[in-house]
Amino acid sequence: MGGEIQQVKCAAILVAAGSSRRMGFDKLAADLAGQPVLRRTLEAFLAAESVVEIILVGPEEREKLLGEQTFQKPLRHVAGGAERQDSVAAGLAAISEGIEWVAIHDGARPLISPADIDRCVAEASLAGAAAMARRVTETLKRADDEDYSMASVAREGLWFMETPQVFRVGLIREAYAAVRARCLVVTDEVSAVETLGKRVKLVESRLPNLKITTPADLALAEALLS
């Protein structure tokens, strides 16, 4: 089985679309230890052995964040769509013939390590689908409409979803076709695949893999890198 895993060839879709300005803060362009966040994210996928091509999805100006360089892997840019799922669909349509796997990743998760990308791809190759995630360790409550706590929510088996989320290209295309046909809105690829009744293996992050959303997140990422 080890040999098979070595040969998995995976495309990566970096989602850099949608509104990137929350609180007047452009998270993908923000400087993270000397480089734009999106560039740091790209570096991880350039370094991951299983990734053979990279598709950046988002407005054209996002490409400038990558610097004017040639990269050691084919990198293409496609325009994003209105919703996140439209952007992902545009990326899926751009995958080269013959590539059977795809890793879909938030451009704003720059701390992902090449090793974790490869580990997630390897798990997907065994299970058909896999996603990075983090176990919930906090005390969770469900509240009523007036914000009064009603009961604890059992945290056993609860995970926060992260990315990359890795799938057979055919599976995720089929999932998004079903999502479109049923006019659903999904917040991540795992949710799309669940509409087909397909299970996704969760792969525990070994390192922080936070999504940069606020200046405080950026400060944390900076601290974690140093």
Next chain:
Amino acid sequence: MGGEIQQVKCAAILVAAGSSRRMGFDKLAADLAGQPVLRRTLEAFLAAESVVEIILVGPEEREKLLGEQTFQKPLRHVAGGAERQDSVAAGLAAISEGIEWVAIHDGARPLISPADIDRCVAEASLAGAAAMARRVTETLKRADDEDYSMASVAREGLWFMETPQVFRVGLIREAYAAVRARCLVVTDEVSAVETLGKRVKLVESRLPNLKITTPADLALAEALLS
């Protein structure tokens, strides 16, 4: 009603007990921008208008973290117990006669602001019980025993519990008596009060109020303070 809120007099219990060394890291003694974490936590309660006395619960050596000073509010130290709930019960037993409210707080949450403490006390005085909390914004999934995702968990109405958690002294003493009588283990005071069927008002944190557990948390707290 405003006048009534102004007159609320509240004791504070700072929980500094239990095993403080996870990953070889003493979170309460760790330096946070020039002061031990526990000392920073204390400062917030010294500055909160509604707090009239402070009870530190934990091993005797914790007191050294506060520095050798006299404080502008009465501060007592009581030994902790085996479980967190035993420590809180020891603190509850030490509240001065005539004080009707108590705010129970994790010593390892140093970023709490005096304004948020007072806001939580004010909400408790209206509702009988209130707790600081943060709405869940992440995508959550429930997984099976083999870590395969099964379904999304609706995040509407889901909150992460924080502290302080503020109660009428009589209510929280009654709750812990019930917890002991039924040999339950609870992870926070809100859970104890829920065993009585009592609702607790959740008060949304306006500023980050993270619990220091790892060096990465400390780095984030440091970044947030600067």
